[in-house]
Amino acid sequence: MSLVVSIRPDDWNFPLLLHIVGAALLVGGLVTAVIALLLGWNRESAWYSRLGFRALVFIALPAWFVMRIGAQWIYSKEGFTGDDEPGWLGIGYLTADLGGILLLLSIILTGLGVRQLGRGGRETSVLARIGSVIAVLVLLAYIVAVWAMSGKPD
Amino acid sequence: MEFYDWLLFLHVFTAFSLVSALVVFWFVAVAARNVDRPVESLRFFRIAKPANVLVVIGTIGTLVFGVWLAIDADAYHPWDGWVLIALALWLVAAGTGQRGGQTYAEAAKLAARLDGEGRGDQPSEELRVRLQDRRAMWLNIISSLAVVLILVDMIYKPGA
Numbered sequence: 001m002s003l004v005v006s007i008r009p010d011d012w013n014f015p016l017l018l019h020i021v022g023a024a025l026l027v028g029g030l031v032t033a034v035i036a037l038l039l040g041w042n043r044e045s046a047w048y049s050r051l052g053f054r055a056l057v058f059i060a061l062p063a064w065f066v067m068r069i070g071a072q073w074i075y076s077k078e079g080f081t082g083d084d085e086p087g088w089l090g091i092g093y094l095t096a097d098l099g100g101i102l103l104l105l106s107i108i109l110t111g112l113g114v115r116q117l118g119r120g121g122r123e124t125s126v127l128a129r130i131g132s133v134i135a136v137l138v139l140l141a142y143i144v145a146v147w148a149m150s151g152k153p154d
Numbered sequence: 155m156e157f158y159d160w161l162l163f164l165h166v167f168t169a170f171s172l173v174s175a176l177v178v179f180w181f182v183a184v185a186a187r188n189v190d191r192p193v194e195s196l197r198f199f200r201i202a203k204p205a206n207v208l209v210v211i212g213t214i215g216t217l218v219f220g221v222w223l224a225i226d227a228d229a230y231h232p233w234d235g236w237v238l239i240a241l242a243l244w245l246v247a248a249g250t251g252q253r254g255g256q257t258y259a260e261a262a263k264l265a266a267r268l269d270g271e272g273r274g275d276q277p278s279e280e281l282r283v284r285l286q287d288r289r290a291m292w293l294n295i296i297s298s299l300a301v302v303l304i305l306v307d308m309i310y311k312p313g314a
Contacts, residue, residue, distance in 0.1 A: 010310075013309050013310050016309055017305070017306065017309050017310075020305065020309070021302075021305065023170075024169070024170055024173040024174075024305075025173070025177060027170050027173070027174055028170075028173050028174040028175075028176065028177025028178065029177060031174040031177065031178060031205075031208070032174075032177055032178045032181045032201070035178065035201050035204050035205075036201050039200055039201065044197065047197060048197070048201075051185065051201070054185075055181060059177060059181065143167070146163070146166060146167055146170055147163050147167070149166075150159075150162050150163045150165075150166035150167070151155050151159040151160060151162060151163040152155075152159060153155050153159075
């Protein structure tokens with residue numbers, strides 16, 4: 001592992017940097033959203049859910065694109081053919097793409113929930129709560145992805 | 155997975171914790187910038203609270219596992235130039251981040267005190283000044299830039 005890292009060609013560095021910056025901001029955006037959305041379960045649902053929704057839209061979603069573009073760029077440079085792909089790469093692809101779909105679903109549900117709460121007369125929104133649970137699952141999936149990408153299990 | 159791989163995972167995981175804490179802090183700092191009512195600022199501080207735990211895990215974890223990795227790996231040494239650069243940047247990030255965070259901690263205490271006195275809904279000039287403190291903002295910018303530079307240093311490994 002250390003040998004592989006030490007002999008990485010220089011032109012792989014920028015795509016890798018882009019991928020890691022995107023992934024770190026994605027996890028950071030999800031952490032921000034999850035904290036706000038979970039706080040909204042017990043108090044001031046409309047306010048906290050709106051903040052959580054904004055963290056998903058303005059941080060997590062753009063960061064997902066940065067992470068995914070960086071991932072595809074470094075993949076193209078590593079020269080995998082599809083036959084010789086290691087297991088950790090499959091975990092990375094699965095969590096990145098499935099996580100992206102779930103992230104989008106979480107944004108839609110949370111957004112609809114925020115809209116319901118904004119109309120007034122409601123203390124809580126089931127849609128916002130489902131969106132929160134999905135955001136937690138996406139965050140957990142990306143922690144698994146961090147393990148797979150850094151530890152590179154066979 | 156070998157021992158080195160677990161160390162690398164823990165190093166990266168704690169680095170993600172640190173960046174996550176910074177994202178939470180920046181999100182709160184930007185969103186609460188024009189807030190002057192204690193009750194409203196307390197909502198933001200509740201979001202920042204779990205990030206206080208993450209920043210400690212991230213700051214200590216990156217250092218401990220990073221140095222451990224440098225000792226464990228045959229290819230690297232703790233005295234390598236890029237490792238020393240990372241350690242210097244870590245000191246800058248931790249020092250400025252801690253100082254910048256103090257202002258917000260004081261603002262949180264002030265907001266809690268005002269709310270406790272029944273003045274939670276009344277605008278407070280003192281609270282607004284602390285939340286818009288330029289020195290604290292610059293210290294946090296320097297701290298975040300140092301973290302970004304550590305990441306660049308870790309990937310490019312100048313001199314390795």
